[in-house]
Amino acid sequence: MPHSDQPTRTWSSMIYDHEIDELRHMEVICVGAGISGILTGIRLPQQIQNLELTIYEKNPEVGGTWYENTYPGVRCDIPSPGYQLTFESNSQWSEFYASGAEIQNYMVNLAKRYDVYRFCKFRRVVTAAKWLDGIGKWEVTCQNLETGESETDRCDVLMMGTGLLNKWDWPQIPGLDTFKGPKVHSARWDQSIELEDRDVALIGAGSTGIQILPAIQPIAKRVDHYMKGKNWISPVGIGGDELDRRNATEGNFKHAPEELDRFKDPKEYLKFRHRIENDIMKAPLAAFYGTEEQKQFHVMSKRFMEEKLANRADILNALMPDWTPGCRRLTPGPGYLEACCQPNVDYVSTPIKRIHEDSIETVDGQIRKVDVIICATGFDVSHQTGPKITGQRGQDLHKLWDPIPEAYMSTCPPCMPNMFIYFGPNGGPMTGSTILMLEWVCDFAIAAIQKLQREYIKSLVVKPEANQDFSRHVDKFFAKTVFTQPCNSWFKRGTKDGRVVANWPGSGVHSRKALLNPRWEDFDYELMPEIEGNRLGWLGNGMTVAQRDGTWATDYLDLKQYINRPKPVHPEVSVESPRSPKS
Missing domain, CATH: 3.50.50.60 (FAD/NAD(P)-binding domain)
Structure with missing residues (x-):
């Protein structure tokens, strides 16, 4: 009552x-x-x-x-x-x-x-x-x-x-719409665009531009690479410990056929995946400002860029930031700094003033003829x-x-x-x-x-x-x-x-x-209206669907239900052992 x-x-x-x-x-x-x-x-x-x-x-x-x-x-x-x-x-x-x-x-x-x-x-x-x-x-x-x-x-x-x-959107550069030659945004790449023996303007050096330059530098006649900000170019990407283990100096490597055959064994590949993902999960330690890991990564990144650009102080001064690596998303740049130093690449850190029908003008008055414009200018985030x-x-x-x-x-x-x-x-x-x-x-x-x-x-x-x-x-x-x-x-x-x-x-x-x-x-x-006024109305009529339908209601005995089955402390003791005599 x-x-x-x-x-x-x-x-x-x-x-x-x-x-x-x-x-x-x-x-x-x-x-x-x-x-x-x-x-x-x-x-x-x-x-x-x-x-x-x-x-x-x-x-x-x-x-x-x-x-x-x-x-x-x-x-x-x-x-x-x-x-x-x-x-x-x-x-x-x-x-x-x-x-x-x-x-x-x-x-x-x-x-x-x-x-x-x-x-x-x-x-x-x-x-x-x-x-x-x-x-x-x-x-x-x-x-x-x-x-x-x-x-x-x-x-x-x-x-x-x-x-x-x-x-994505086109960058807000005066005259971009007046350019008569092919222009393309990296997020909507046109596979029909010809770059061989062309004068190419690559605008942007974020994570996308860093990947594009090494790919097009060997085939283009000339590349004017426009970069308005500074950026750290990482020697390796996240999880790059494996590159060191294999002495993969190019920043990537192909798996040998015999290794891929070995990886067909699920146990072997799982071991490899554990190792690589553990490397990845160690990376956050370098994100905390002032830690030894962060300081070491800063020194390593600075040394890497100085070594790669030893003969191009102009690029080093224009590119190397005064803020800490990791402030912006780190992007591995295999071949990027090397491409910047090639004789057919002109690294342009002067801001763009205007784009003309067949050229790009920077604020210092220089005008560079160009056949193709590539905009690697990112996304709206x-x-x-x-x-x-x-x-x-x-x-x-x-x-x-x-x-x-x-x-x-x-x-x-x-x-x-x-x-x-x-x-x-x-x-x-x-x-x-x-x-x-x-x-x-x-x-x-x-x-x-x-x-x-x-x-x-x-x-x-x-x-x-x-x-x-x-x-x-x-x-x-x-x-x-x-x-x-x-x-x-x-x-x-x-x-x-x-x-x-x-x-x-x-x-x-x-x-x-x-x-x-x-x-x-x-x-x-x-x-829901069905249980409004009784928050425990979902408990229902006291039955399960299996009981209602007369099917097996003992799914709890299925071993598949016991994903977290306990591990015995004394496995030598069996529950089927005969009854122990009273002491």
Whole structure:
């Protein structure tokens, strides 16, 4: 009997008549079919029952940035063993730092192997997403690039896998549109452009320009390389310890056929992958300002550039920064400094004044004739691009993110229920592989979706105070790192002294520990109508689906359920041993 001063409640009417494991239908939309979308198309069907998944992609094929970027010299700056999914190893990478074409082939094969294509709708650009407060769903609008028509769809959960490196534009240089010869942006490379025996202008020396120059220098008649800022050119990329072990002085190496044959043994390749990824995971120590690792890396980087440019003090003075290595993303530059020193390369650090029909003029009055212009000028990383997203109570995500983009645990923006972002604000690895971090975000989203299903929750959204606390932690953390040194960096939205918004506050394995243990108390919840008024209504009628259907209800005995089976302290003692005599 209830206590006399408590209100009487008719609990029988508040019990939802369903089995506890009868999970509600979930509609999920993922925007983008790069590695994030591919991962979504593999993991969600595997781990979420009663699922309807749709992946919208603007291109005609999967792959994302690796589908779009086909410029000469494009490759990953992470060792190939670490730039792949944990559960799907490619033991046959031909090079230690894989080419873009080889990575794109890996992406396509992943999509084929797990039939991710069955979820994909290609040639669709998502233009808007709006949260419908009363219904508790997202309404997604996209443009069909084949027909030009607008299409709408709805979902319970919205996953954004568009990434950061996809919104490119021409640099704002007067006269660029008047140039009569071929011009191309690195993010939309035109394979028909002829560079042999041509005078080529390469504008930009970020991570892309650094890769393009060594690839085109041997074939071009002349290259004018325009560089307006300073940059550290790293002797090796992240995980470069293996280069030292093999004395690979060119900054990369091809795997010998006999080694690739040995790697066909999964155990052998796993050992190799452990070694390389452990090298990658040691890298964060050099990111903390003032540590011995950071100081040693600074000395090594300075010595490397001085040795490579010993006969070109003009380039060294124009290129070497006065800020610490790592403030901007480190890019290995195999062959770059050597290419800068070749007689057919003119390194131009003087700013461009104007582009004419057949030439480029710098502010010092010099005019250089040119046949082809290559713009390696990067992407818009402001977090202000992409579809218009409207959340709770009409909140505009772009306005919420101006001037500072924020997302709890890098993936849950404020006022955006049931929304998860891959590579959101502070969603990139401080050092290491982006792909691994995307896996942890996917696991986090899966856990949240399973909670929505299991407990009949209509929506979850991060609490404002939890979001603020995460942002405060991020700022406090990065204050002790090289990332806050005074340099213009896309880590800080292209500013010199801005807030670090690109990187996770810790190592890649640190993010895994955080994302695999969600703090559900940091979210606000709205329940489904079926259990409204009784937060435990999801317990249901006391039965399971197997009991209802008369099928086997003893799946708990299946050894596959015991992934974390305990290891005996005394394995010599058997539970089948005869009864011990009483002492």
